[in-house]
Each structure stands twice: as C-alpha cells, then as structure tokens.
Amino acid sequence: MQIARVRGTVTSTQKEDSLRGVKFLVLQLLNDEGQLLPEYEVAADNVGAGVDEWVLVSRGSAARQVQGSEQRPVDAAVIAIIDTVSVDGRLMYSKREQW
Amino acid sequence: MQIARVRGTVTSTQKEDSLRGVKFLVLQLLNDEGQLLPEYEVAADNVGAGVDEWVLVSRGSAARQVQGSEQRPVDAAVIAIIDTVSVDGRLMYSKREQW
Amino acid sequence: MQIARVRGTVTSTQKEDSLRGVKFLVLQLLNDEGQLLPEYEVAADNVGAGVDEWVLVSRGSAARQVQGSEQRPVDAAVIAIIDTVSVDGRLMYSKREQW
Amino acid sequence: MQIARVRGTVTSTQKEDSLRGVKFLVLQLLNDEGQLLPEYEVAADNVGAGVDEWVLVSRGSAARQVQGSEQRPVDAAVIAIIDTVSVDGRLMYSKREQW
Amino acid sequence: MQIARVRGTVTSTQKEDSLRGVKFLVLQLLNDEGQLLPEYEVAADNVGAGVDEWVLVSRGSAARQVQGSEQRPVDAAVIAIIDTVSVDGRLMYSKREQW
Known part of the structure; x- marks a missing residue:
C-alpha cells in the first residue's frame, strides 16, 4: 500500500452501471517522509475519508476486496484512514495533531 | 484509476476472437493539473467516450469487470466519462465548460 | 494495452511443462508517435505476428485470457496485429502502407 | 519479490472491517547491493518481522495468498524474514552478523 | 516476461508456511541488448536455473501458474531457461556459446 493525502473528487454521470454510488x-x-510525490491516484472510497486526511491506498485486484466492490472495475481503493505513521522510532504523522 | 484524454483509435482485423466488436x-x-503526461494507454471502451473527452481509465484485472469483457484479454478499460475534477477546493475541469 | 513492434524471438528447451508449443x-x-521506447517485453503469441509488424500487447492476468493459455505462467501476450493507429485525426500508422 | 528493510509502522482505527488485527x-x-532505494511500501505482516530486519515483500494479488488474508484488500505483504542474500558468490547480507 | 540473469540466492527460515522448499x-x-539493468527481482525457481544462466521471469499472478505454487504468496517466478534470443535477425544470445 502507499500513503496518500486526499485532495479532491471526480464526478461522472456516464459510466459503467456497477459504479453507481461509488465516490x-x-x-x-x-x-x-510525508512529502508530496508527483504521482496521483483516483480511488474508490468506502471508508469516508475527507479532504487533507492521510489514507492507505491499495491498488490492483486488492481494490475489489471491499464489500460491494467485488465486481466493480476499480483498480484503486482507500482502505484505511491513517492515525499514525512511525518511521525509525519517530512519530512522522499523527492525525490527532492535525486536527 | 488515472485521468486520461481520448486522442484516437486503434483498429485490427487479425486478433483474438474474443475481441470482435471491441472498440x-x-x-x-x-x-x-490536467497536463498531458508522456504515458499513453490503449483501452477498451464500453461507455461511448469521444475524442477530447476526459475519462477514467482502469488497468489490470479491473478492466475485465465490465459486462461482456470478463474473458477478454484486455488490461485497460475506459470506465467513466468525467464530468468534473475538483482539487484543493478548485474546479479543475468541467465537461460542460468544454462543450 | 501498449503498442509494440515485433523484433525477434526467444527459444527455450528447459521450461515449465505448460509452455510447450508457446511462441x-x-x-x-x-x-x-510510433517511436521506439527503451522498454521491451517478451510475450506469448497466439495470433501469428511477424517481424516488424505492429501489435497490441496485453500484460498481467489478461495474458491468460487466451484460449489454451488459461493456466500458463505468462504475464504478456500479443492480442492483436494492428491495422491502423489514428491520433488527433491523423493516420499515424497503416499496416497496408508498410507492405 | 523485492528485498526491503523494516523501518516503522502505520496505525489506523477507521478502516475496512476485514483489516482488524492486521499489522x-x-x-x-x-x-x-543492499542500498536504500527511494521507494517504500506499506505491507501487511504475518511473519513477525521487527525493525531493521531484512524481509521479502510480495506485491499484487500474491499478498492475499496468506492464511487469513484471502479476502483482505491488501496489495503488499511481508512473506519472509531473510537469513542470507548471496550475489555473485559473495555473502551480501547475513542476519546472524547483524545481531 | 523479462529477460534476466541469475546472480544469487536468498535464504529464509522464518517465512510463510507455504514457502517451505521454495528456492x-x-x-x-x-x-x-543483453546489458544489465539496475532492476532486480527475487523469484521462485522451479526449473532448476543456475548462476549466470539467462532466464525468462514472469511476474504478478502468472508466478502462481506453476505446479505446486498455486497458493503461494509469490509475485515472480523463473519459467524458462533461455536457449537463444534473436533480435532484428541477429543471434543476440546463445546458451550453447556461453558454456
């Protein structure tokens, strides 16, 4: 999984039927180290992540191991909202401190 | 998923039988930020996307989670025509304004 | 899928049994734009592509959605010989003109 | 698989239900050659790897071929703690010597 | 598939149970062109490849389409020992000439 920050949304009316209701x-x-990479991902969200939150994004067939998404054509999903990231014994990120 | 713009088509006569009728x-x-990347993808289209439209492309096994494509040897598919992309509270793209 | 040009062959005697007869x-x-990239791929071919032809190559589990290859350990396959590629309203490649 | 070194942990309360108890x-x-690459991965761990240990990380659908993880939305898993790495006839890493 | 040269081995005692006996x-x-790339892969071997031999490596779910590995958490496997590689009508590699 990769660590990512929520930056926005994509909306669509004309799409695969199975994607109705997917955010x-x-x-x-x-x-x-918490720095923005040039890479982005548009991911289905089922855990209710909000703008600026740090999340774990899972890609590939893993994105369909989410209840209701088993047969959706998605290749990326938010699977968790991150509370803390610790690296080399240092607390690199804490959600509590951000809010 | 990645955001992409439709630029053209590929045609083929000699191909896997299961690909008959696939666009x-x-x-x-x-x-x-809406800038063209050097990367391209040839994707199966089932939603009727037209040239210059912005779409979501799904890659890997997700491309076969589309009705009729379950057993086709495709690794990329257009799954949605994008209406809007909002990033950092700013409307970065709106289909309506393009047309 | 990616666009690729056939450049050669790989042969092997000592291999997984299921690969007998695979080219x-x-x-x-x-x-x-039709320019060679540094990236190459060794792919199973079931459509009869010849040297210098342009083909579509599909990667990942899609490569096993080909009759007879369902249980072969291949991660890339030629799925079509390309007739034409059109980009931005321009015919970028036509097989007919090459021959 | 890739060779990786354990550097830290990620914790999360709000996540997919199937991820309860996953480290x-x-x-x-x-x-x-044992040098740190810029690339990192957040991986599920089921083998009990500790900080600074060298491990094998498996990505993609392989990460779900672990008992109990078959239906978890994870795309990376620690599958082994490395004892030794030998390259070109030279012992490049030995866990014993590190401890 | 990619072309690779065998350079060494990785050993591990503490690992997923299903990996017992895997080399x-x-x-x-x-x-x-036969030049070493910076990229490496740790792959399961079932065909008996030896040091310095050229092999085909298959990645992703393909690595589990090998007898006995169907449920192992591996994402790369040696599937063939290469005899010859021919590119642009030239014999680029021949195992016979190496030995």
Whole structure:
C-alpha cells in the first residue's frame, strides 16, 4: 500500500452501471517522509475519508476486496484512514495533531 | 484509476476472437493539473467516450469487470466519462465548460 | 494495452511443462508517435505476428485470457496485429502502407 | 519479490472491517547491493518481522495468498524474514552478523 | 516476461508456511541488448536455473501458474531457461556459446 493525502473528487454521470454510488477521490501519493510525490491516484472510497486526511491506498485486484466492490472495475481503493505513521522510532504523522 | 484524454483509435482485423466488436481508444494520461503526461494507454471502451473527452481509465484485472469483457484479454478499460475534477477546493475541469 | 513492434524471438528447451508449443516474441514498445521506447517485453503469441509488424500487447492476468493459455505462467501476450493507429485525426500508422 | 528493510509502522482505527488485527509495516526497498532505494511500501505482516530486519515483500494479488488474508484488500505483504542474500558468490547480507 | 540473469540466492527460515522448499533466486534484469539493468527481482525457481544462466521471469499472478505454487504468496517466478534470443535477425544470445 502507499500513503496518500486526499485532495479532491471526480464526478461522472456516464459510466459503467456497477459504479453507481461509488465516490471517487483524487489522492496525492506521499513519500515516507510525508512529502508530496508527483504521482496521483483516483480511488474508490468506502471508508469516508475527507479532504487533507492521510489514507492507505491499495491498488490492483486488492481494490475489489471491499464489500460491494467485488465486481466493480476499480483498480484503486482507500482502505484505511491513517492515525499514525512511525518511521525509525519517530512519530512522522499523527492525525490527532492535525486536527 | 488515472485521468486520461481520448486522442484516437486503434483498429485490427487479425486478433483474438474474443475481441470482435471491441472498440480500442488511444488515451493520453493526464497529471492532476490536467497536463498531458508522456504515458499513453490503449483501452477498451464500453461507455461511448469521444475524442477530447476526459475519462477514467482502469488497468489490470479491473478492466475485465465490465459486462461482456470478463474473458477478454484486455488490461485497460475506459470506465467513466468525467464530468468534473475538483482539487484543493478548485474546479479543475468541467465537461460542460468544454462543450 | 501498449503498442509494440515485433523484433525477434526467444527459444527455450528447459521450461515449465505448460509452455510447450508457446511462441515467445521479443516486442519493443512504441510511444504514441510510433517511436521506439527503451522498454521491451517478451510475450506469448497466439495470433501469428511477424517481424516488424505492429501489435497490441496485453500484460498481467489478461495474458491468460487466451484460449489454451488459461493456466500458463505468462504475464504478456500479443492480442492483436494492428491495422491502423489514428491520433488527433491523423493516420499515424497503416499496416497496408508498410507492405 | 523485492528485498526491503523494516523501518516503522502505520496505525489506523477507521478502516475496512476485514483489516482488524492486521499489522502494517513501513518497508524501505533495497537494491541488490543492499542500498536504500527511494521507494517504500506499506505491507501487511504475518511473519513477525521487527525493525531493521531484512524481509521479502510480495506485491499484487500474491499478498492475499496468506492464511487469513484471502479476502483482505491488501496489495503488499511481508512473506519472509531473510537469513542470507548471496550475489555473485559473495555473502551480501547475513542476519546472524547483524545481531 | 523479462529477460534476466541469475546472480544469487536468498535464504529464509522464518517465512510463510507455504514457502517451505521454495528456492529463491536473485535475478538481474537485462535489456534487449543483453546489458544489465539496475532492476532486480527475487523469484521462485522451479526449473532448476543456475548462476549466470539467462532466464525468462514472469511476474504478478502468472508466478502462481506453476505446479505446486498455486497458493503461494509469490509475485515472480523463473519459467524458462533461455536457449537463444534473436533480435532484428541477429543471434543476440546463445546458451550453447556461453558454456
């Protein structure tokens, strides 16, 4: 999984039927020091992530191991809202401190 | 998923039988500021996307989670025509304004 | 899928049993202007592509959605010989003109 | 698989239900000379890897071929703690010597 | 598939149970002119490849389409020992000449 920050949304009317009701978030990937990478991902969100939150994004067939998404043509999903990231014994990110 | 713009088509007569009737679009990938990336993808289209439209492209096994494509050897598919992309509270793209 | 040009072959005697009779082609990937990219792929060929032809290559689990290859350990396959590629309203490649 | 070093952990309260009890490790990928690469991966751990240990990380659908993870939306997993890495006849890494 | 050269081995005692008896090789990827690329892969080997041999490596779910590996958490496997590679009508590699 990669660490990413929620930056926005994508909306669509004309799409695969199975995608009705799916919320698409624009995620910016972060490196392991919390800096923005140039890479982004549009991911289905089922956990209720909000703008600026840090999340774990899972890609590939893993994105369909989510209840209700088993047969949706999605290749990326938000699977968790991150509370803390610790690297080399240092607390690199804490959701509590952000809010 | 990635955001992409429809740029053209690929045609083929000699191909896997299961690909009869499949429309192949040439998509140029965009970054999250709407700029063209060097990367492209040839994707199966089932939603009726037209030239210059912005679409969501799904890659890998997700491309076969589309009715009729379950057993086709495709690794990329257009899954939605994009209406709007909003990033950092700003409307970055709106289909309505393009047309 | 990516656009690629057939450049050669790979042969092997000592291999997984399920690969008996599979033809392996060396493909050079092309960008969407028809220029050679540094990336190559060795792909199983079931459509009878010949040297210098332009083909569509499908990667990942899609490569096993080909009759007879369902249980072969291949991660890339030629799925179509390209007739034409049109980009931005311009005919970028036509097989007829090459021969 | 890639060789990686365990550098930290990610915690989350609000997540997919199937992820309850899963331990997420922050892994830094290494090249085949043991140098840190810029790439990292957050991976599910089921083998009990500790900080600074070298591990094998498996990505994609392979990450779900672990008992109990078959239906979890994870795309990376620690599958082994490395004892030794030998390259070109030279012992490049030995866990014993590190401890 | 990619062309790679066998450079070494990885050993592990503490690992997923399903990996007992699996041999892990360190492979260095080659470009299509036979030059070493910076990219490596640790792959399961079932065909008996030896050091310095050129092999085909298959990645992703394909690595589990090998007898006995169907449920192993591996994302790369050696599927063939290469006899010859021919590119642009030239014999670029021949195993016979190497030995």
